[in-house]
Amino acid sequence: MHDRLTRRTFCAAGALALGGCAASGRSARADPKAAIGELASTGKLRAAINLGNPILASRSASGELRGVSVDLVSEAARRLGVPLELVPFNSAGTVVEAVKARQVDLAFVAIDPVRAADMDYTAPYVIIEGAYLVREASALRRNEDVDRAGTRVVVGRGSAYDLFLTREIKAATLVRAPTSPAVTDMFLAQNLDVAAGVRQQLEADARRVGGVRMLPGRFMVIEQAMGVPKGRTAAQAWLSGYIEEMKASGFVAQALVRHGIEGAAVAPARA
Structure with missing residues (x-):
């Protein structure tokens, strides 16, 4: 699987020029007025920010929300000319529930067929790894x-990775922590056998607690995308063009560098 991710990353780099042209065409065809109506129907764009995934977002020492997802939605709101409200959550599960309840207009989530019942996605903008500790x-x-x-x-x-392992695990037993950042502490406190999660989170936990190690490689590739409540087709169309432009222009890659994110790759341009 590592080789597959590497190939996809190289393909993304090689397709930047073509991807930029395609993205510009999609953005031009999407109706920004209709997108604004769906993304800011309350007078502002309410964006869910998942602090449970350090690849996407975190808080600065002053408490300010920061990260790749914050940068992307801030630029989207600027282009659409709408006020932005960042709504922080501590787990992907609570983000998904907020999207289903239409308490937020946009979210940054991993693509999964179970979630697709309640939301529509853009193509992925970042690829990250699920690993074991x-x-x-x-x-x-x-x-x-x-x-x-x-x-x-x-x-x-x-x-x-909860959704993925629920489908894929046949013999082992899954135990669920309330949030992703709580996984390693629960793993230790309850003397469990394996902690599963985003590689970067687990690596940080390993440095913090000691006496643990990562299993080599990964058990899944996680494709992070922008998602909107199901049926908001104008919003999904505009965001799809926008995210392709942000990948092709280098915006996503620059954001990863700016926030010190390692081990994540910019997703390939959509074919």
Whole structure:
């Protein structure tokens, strides 16, 4: 799977020029007035910011929301000429519930077929990895070793990897933490066997707690996209063109560098 991600990343770099032309065409065809009507029907664009995924967003020392998702939605609101309200959440699961309840107009979420019942996506803008964390003394050495009877794997409730592992795990038992940042502490406190999550979060936790190690490689690729409540087709169309332009122009890559994000790749241009 690592080779596949690498190939996709190289393809993205090679397609920038063509992707930029295609994105410009899609943006021109999308109706910005209709998009504004769907994205800012309350008079402002309410954007869900998931603080449970450090790739997407975090708080600065002063408490200000920052990150790739904040940069993307701020630029989108500027282009549309609408006021922006950033609505922070601590987990992907609560973000999805807010989208379903139409309490927010836009969210940054991982693409998953279960979530597609309630929202429409753009193409992905960033690709990240789902990985496993175990204790130093664990007998587990490979990702393939995890799905065995008696192995307890803790995940963040409602996260992309929770949804993925719920479909894919056949023998191991899933245990759900309330949020993704709580996974490692629950893993240790309840003496569970494996912690599953975003690689960067788990690597930071490993440095914090000690006595643990990452399993090599990854068990899934997570495609992060912008999502809107189901049926808001004008908003989805405009955002789809916008996100392709942001990838092709280097905006997303620059945001990853600016916020010190490592291990994430800009998603390829949409074909």
